[in-house]
Amino acid sequence: MEIRKVGVLGCGLMGSGIAQVAAGAGFETVVREVSDDLIKKGFGGIEKSLAKFAEKGTITAEQQGEIRNRLSGTTSFEELSDCDIIIEAIIENLEEKRKTYQQLDGLCKPETIFASNTSSISITEMMTTTSPERQQRFIGLHFFNPVPLMKLVEVVRTILTDESIYEQAVEFARRLGKVPVRAGDKSGFIVNRLLVPYMLDSIRALEEGVGSIEDIDTSMKLGLGYPMGPFTLGDFVGLDTTYYIAEIMFNEFREKRFAPPPLLKRMVLAGLYGRKSGRGFYDYTKDPKNPTPMKLI
Numbered sequence: 001m002e003i004r005k006v007g008v009l010g011c012g013l014m015g016s017g018i019a020q021v022a023a024g025a026g027f028e029t030v031v032r033e034v035s036d037d038l039i040k041k042g043f044g045g046i047e048k049s050l051a052k053f054a055e056k057g058t059i060t061a062e063q064q065g066e067i068r069n070r071l072s073g074t075t076s077f078e079e080l081s082d083c084d085i086i087i088e089a090i091i092e093n094l095e096e097k098r099k100t101y102q103q104l105d106g107l108c109k110p111e112t113i114f115a116s117n118t119s120s121i122s123i124t125e126m127m128t129t130t131s132p133e134r135q136q137r138f139i140g141l142h143f144f145n146p147v148p149l150m151k152l153v154e155v156v157r158t159i160l161t162d163e164s165i166y167e168q169a170v171e172f173a174r175r176l177g178k179v180p181v182r183a184g185d186k187s188g189f190i191v192n193r194l195l196v197p198y199m200l201d202s203i204r205a206l207e208e209g210v211g212s213i214e215d216i217d218t219s220m221k222l223g224l225g226y227p228m229g230p231f232t233l234g235d236f237v238g239l240d241t242t243y244y245i246a247e248i249m250f251n252e253f254r255e256k257r258f259a260p261p262p263l264l265k266r267m268v269l270a271g272l273y274g275r276k277s278g279r280g281f282y283d284y285t286k287d288p289k290n291p292t293p294m295k296l297i
């Protein structure tokens with residue numbers, strides 16, 4: 001089966017980015033959200049991103065229009081029934097994801113590939129809610145934020161994934177203009193397996209007074225050439241998301257390195273989620289481009 005039509009579940013930061021990239025690669029793409037408002041918000045982000053690419057000359061005004069024409073939004077699952085691949089990027093909640101997959105399994109054609117953009121939930125746990133035939137066509141496709149710019153996609157296989165479906169998914173990631181890497185269904189896959197302990201250790205270093213927020217960030221940027229220090233990155237990814245991923249990984253591996261430090265938990269409890277809530281390790285409320293470090297210790 002050739003992949004022609006792409007369905008995306010969720011039009012948040014990740015879902016809208018994935019939809020943009022799929023439409024940009026020439027696929028007819030339909031995005032499903034729970035409300036028209038959320039579709040509008042997600043499509044607004046896509047418009048902004050396309051405008052940046054057009055401004056830089058990465059795409060022409062004509063291509064910008066073509067990409068838009070290949071994209072549509074919907075609040076119904078039915079409109080995804082003839083998609084060749086469904087990429088799910090909804091809330092990181094196992095029960096919500098299982099419910100969604102169960103519903104779609106009955107609606108989609110038997111050949112449709114199901115792919116999850118989860119960063120830490122087990123693909124196997126999600127796939128078992130679908131029919132045995134679908135389980136062989138169930139994979140992970142993990143993108144990185146901001147999706148239109150980050151080149152990597154982790155292509156995740158379970159112990160039941162059909163070999164030819166897996167290879168088709170690897171090829172699909174290439175057609176999206178991304179660089180695929182192969183990963184097994186272990187919580188966190190490759191990137192978060194290494195990134196999460198690093199981010200949590202940075203918070204522990206802060207708690208222990210090794211350095212300030214700014215000095216730890218500057219050290220990792222200028223000492224190692226990382227594009228962002230760990231606290232800027234945490235605020236960018238979302239501290240609630242980081243906390244949630246760490247909890248899942250801690251439950252999977254029962255290892256201290258994945259345990260969220262007390263400060264992270266308290267920041268999440270207090271609503272300091274990072275950029276999206278205006279405050280995290282930095283305060284973005286006054287000048288988002290020049291945020292000031294928070295007094296947390």
Ligand code: CAA
Pocket residue numbers: 048049050052053056119143144145146147148149150192227228233237
């Ligand atoms: N679409 C189009 N263009 C965009 C864009 C978008 N969504 N976001 C940023 N840009 C453009 C900007 O307009 C800017 O263009 P100019 O150079 O022409 O001004 C350019 O990209 C660079 O942006 P900035 O100047 O704002 O900032 P930057 O140089 O720091 O680059 C960045 C931004 C690419 C995000 C870079 O900081 C970076 O690579 N950061 C690390 C991101 C990262 O690690 N992501 C992974 C997070 S983990 C994850 O996603 C998965 C998980 O499971 C947790």
